[in-house]
Amino acid sequence: xxxxxxxxxxxxxxxxxxxxxxxxxxxxxxxxxxxxxxxxxxxxxxxxxxxxxxxxxxxxxxxxxxxxxxxxxxxxxxxxxxxxxxxxxxxxxxxxxxxxxxxxxxxxxxxxxxxxxxxxxxxxxxxxxxxxxxxxxxxxxxxxxxxxxxxxxxxxxxxxxxxxxxxxxxxxxxxxxxxxxxxxxxxxxxxxxxxxxxxxxxxxxxxxxxxxxxxxxxxxxxxxxxxxxxxxxxxxxxxxxxxxxxxxxxxxxxxxxxxxxxxxxxxxxxxxxxxxxxxxxxxxxxxxxxxxxxxxxxxxxxxxxxxxxxxxxxxxxxxxxxxxxxxxxxxxxxxxxxxxxxxxxxxxxxxxxxxxxx
Amino acid sequence: xxxxxxxxxxxxxxxxxxxxxxxxxxxxxxxxxxxxxxxxxxxxxxxxxxxxxxxxxxxxxxxxxxxxxxxxxxxxxxxxxxxxxxxxxxxxxxxxxxxxxxxxxxxxxxxxxxxxxxxxxxxxxxxxxxxxxxxxxxxxxxxxxxxxxxxxxxxxxxxxxxxxxxxxxxxxxxxxxxxxxxxxxxxxxxxxxxxxxxxxxxxxxxxxxxxxxxxxxxxxxxxxxxxxxxxxxxxxxxxxxxxxxxxxxxxxxxxxxxxxxxxxxxxxxxxxxxxxxxxxxxxxxxxxxxxxxxxxxxxxxxxxxxxxxxxxxxxxxxxxxxxxxxxxxxxxxxxxxxxxxxxxxxxxxxxxxxxxxxxxxxxxxxxxxxxxxxxxxxxxxxxxxxxx
Ligand SMILES: Cc1cc2nc3c(=O)[nH]c(=O)nc-3n(C[C@H](O)[C@H](O)[C@H](O)COP(=O)(O)OP(=O)(O)OC[C@H]3O[C@@H](n4cnc5c(N)ncnc54)[C@H](O)[C@@H]3O)c2cc1C
Numbered sequence: 001x002x003x004x005x006x007x008x009x010x011x012x013x014x015x016x017x018x019x020x021x022x023x024x025x026x027x028x029x030x031x032x033x034x035x036x037x038x039x040x041x042x043x044x045x046x047x048x049x050x051x052x053x054x055x056x057x058x059x060x061x062x063x064x065x066x067x068x069x070x071x072x073x074x075x076x077x078x079x080x081x082x083x084x085x086x087x088x089x090x091x092x093x094x095x096x097x098x099x100x101x102x103x104x105x106x107x108x109x110x111x112x113x114x115x116x117x118x119x120x121x122x123x124x125x126x127x128x129x130x131x132x133x134x135x136x137x138x139x140x141x142x143x144x145x146x147x148x149x150x151x152x153x154x155x156x157x158x159x160x161x162x163x164x165x166x167x168x169x170x171x172x173x174x175x176x177x178x179x180x181x182x183x184x185x186x187x188x189x190x191x192x193x194x195x196x197x198x199x200x201x202x203x204x205x206x207x208x209x210x211x212x213x214x215x216x217x218x219x220x221x222x223x224x225x226x227x228x229x230x231x232x233x234x235x236x237x238x239x240x241x242x243x244x245x246x247x248x249x250x251x252x253x254x255x256x257x258x259x260x261x262x263x264x265x266x267x268x269x270x271x272x273x274x275x276x277x278x279x280x281x282x283x284x285x286x287x288x289x290x291x292x293x294x295x296x297x298x299x300x301x302x303x304x305x306x307x308x309x310x311x312x313x314x315x316x317x318x319x320x321x322x323x324x325x326x327x328x329x330x331x332x333x334x335x336x337x338x339x340x341x342x343x344x345x346x347x348x349x350x351x352x353x354x355x356x357x358x
Numbered sequence: 359x360x361x362x363x364x365x366x367x368x369x370x371x372x373x374x375x376x377x378x379x380x381x382x383x384x385x386x387x388x389x390x391x392x393x394x395x396x397x398x399x400x401x402x403x404x405x406x407x408x409x410x411x412x413x414x415x416x417x418x419x420x421x422x423x424x425x426x427x428x429x430x431x432x433x434x435x436x437x438x439x440x441x442x443x444x445x446x447x448x449x450x451x452x453x454x455x456x457x458x459x460x461x462x463x464x465x466x467x468x469x470x471x472x473x474x475x476x477x478x479x480x481x482x483x484x485x486x487x488x489x490x491x492x493x494x495x496x497x498x499x500x501x502x503x504x505x506x507x508x509x510x511x512x513x514x515x516x517x518x519x520x521x522x523x524x525x526x527x528x529x530x531x532x533x534x535x536x537x538x539x540x541x542x543x544x545x546x547x548x549x550x551x552x553x554x555x556x557x558x559x560x561x562x563x564x565x566x567x568x569x570x571x572x573x574x575x576x577x578x579x580x581x582x583x584x585x586x587x588x589x590x591x592x593x594x595x596x597x598x599x600x601x602x603x604x605x606x607x608x609x610x611x612x613x614x615x616x617x618x619x620x621x622x623x624x625x626x627x628x629x630x631x632x633x634x635x636x637x638x639x640x641x642x643x644x645x646x647x648x649x650x651x652x653x654x655x656x657x658x659x660x661x662x663x664x665x666x667x668x669x670x671x672x673x674x675x676x677x678x679x680x681x682x683x684x685x686x687x688x689x690x691x692x693x694x695x696x697x698x699x700x701x702x703x704x705x706x707x708x709x710x711x712x713x714x715x716x717x718x719x720x721x722x723x724x725x726x727x728x729x730x731x732x733x734x735x736x737x738x739x740x741x742x743x744x745x746x
Pocket of ligand 1: 479480482483489511512513564714716720724
């Protein structure tokens, strides 16, 4: 037995970290907020396609790499670390997973090869049946048509394909919405969309509970993203503390500062093992996966919040500034926390999974 | 990551479960009826002292993290008591295996594993707690022996122990880390006086120990004269592993879940109260994190930081598990003396208090944070203001 990354996984992680460090420097993160944001996203996606990232989980027959959830978690972590904008979650993971679990052969043949090259991207709208409906949102499906609103859709801006969950948890494929309005959020690195459907034609996917698997996958990858973002914040705080001088000594020699850093590391490091296990379980211990995914999501939300604020605090005034840009990670962690269910909601589901709540 | 249960491991798991079922009558409420017999049985079957060589009274299996984990899980599921722990088994034995002489290993390890010898750890002194290297208890050469004088404090189980492993200053003129030796001696050696110290739990879990010209042969030094600081650090490493043991925490969490399912207020189960349930789920995520972190530290070369955080996080988590149990018990949680309403013989109350001691003992939380930041994150050491 080995609870550690394999050599291949370590190589994937290293090469992703290296590529992303070059590809997404802070100056680029800053431009995600501009008008040219969507262009930045597709440039990054095309570069990552050279490494096969869009097809990471797509079977080799369909042009992908055929890798598993742990590899996807490493990719999410690497993306979170540099606060990259990329349609990874929707296009490379959730849409292919929906097609794999509930699509027809024909649908798979039609979409997976194109998703694998990054030539088309997919958005995913599954918030309402997982996190609950706000402001009257929710989509109903009848006779191959969708009607209603889906909020907080992921990677849906400019997407060629949409995977939409209706109110009852049924999944549908469509390429168009009547309207797709941006939902400007705190996190400029990943845009959210409000989709409106009005008798929009859609293909229903098999009704076999695939949404639960999509939810677990999304929870695991949001957790991994937070892990990466929190690690980046901790690294920046430690580096800054070793450099900045006050009272004639580096602030990192003050115990008050050292102990904050130690607390961040002590919270972060065990969370890594939980996220890895949840990802591993998704492929290899499916009975355990839902609970592990829920705990990974809720727990990284909590420690992520602690690290986001503490790492900022270690920087003093400059930590607050737009110039330093620490806030991009702060906000990314904050967005991961609320997306697809905040920790209280997710823990309630975790209790229900174990028969501890009605 | 490879955690698959091979057919061989699946069979192994069945064996452990069958063993526990067959011997279910030999323990009660998580404690063995005859501790020494239980210990013998566990060693003979490879469920205690598993990887310690047979020559020293262990089971002699090759290290195998997954089997260890399977054993732990099966015992937790069955609510069965694990083998004996304590400072002799968990700290002295691994230390002897690493740095002891052959004679010391064959002489001390077997009776320690069987539970025939209980050890206590004589490290801390009134003036040497966190700053352990400042210890002053001295050992003066006298022919083939040392004569030990001074005192130790906070010595757990000194009143029950037959033996002590102790840090003494053999070279008073050397710098403080270089003049220390690690030495073993019986607690009934003339010149030793033990005074129990009652703690907030109402019991005397630790003691003061006074030495007046205690004669100990030089051959009882472990790891070489003047090398006590290095030897002690070997022991401390094992102590930190023991104190943060995630299996023990997992077993406690399971008891907590049972408690919350069975206790009612106004006819409503505690687990049905959403606030308590949410606290439970938060702790469950932490327990799982520490469990997987533990698996990782066994097999992942990149787990240096993961290892350094175990004592800090594990001891804090144990305390929080006990705290939730107290809160779930509500007014029942303040009862302590035997009485008709007392739950679990007051064990949660005791844990809540004693676990705070384990946050302090074995290197305080603050010292752990120093270690994590300095060794784990490469941050600067405290500048020295006075030469101690
Ligand atoms: C239940 C229990 C069982 C024990 N069993 C044993 C035993 O069997 N054998 C044995 O030898 N000892 C034992 N100890 C002693 C234990 O190891 C010491 O209590 C511990 O190392 C702290 O030392 P101290 O009590 O002198 O506190 P101090 O070192 O005086 O610490 C007091 C406070 O100051 C803080 N502090 C000290 N130095 C620093 C620093 N450099 N940076 C930041 N903060 C600092 C500490 O964190 C603490 O909060 C036990 C203790 C307890 C509570």
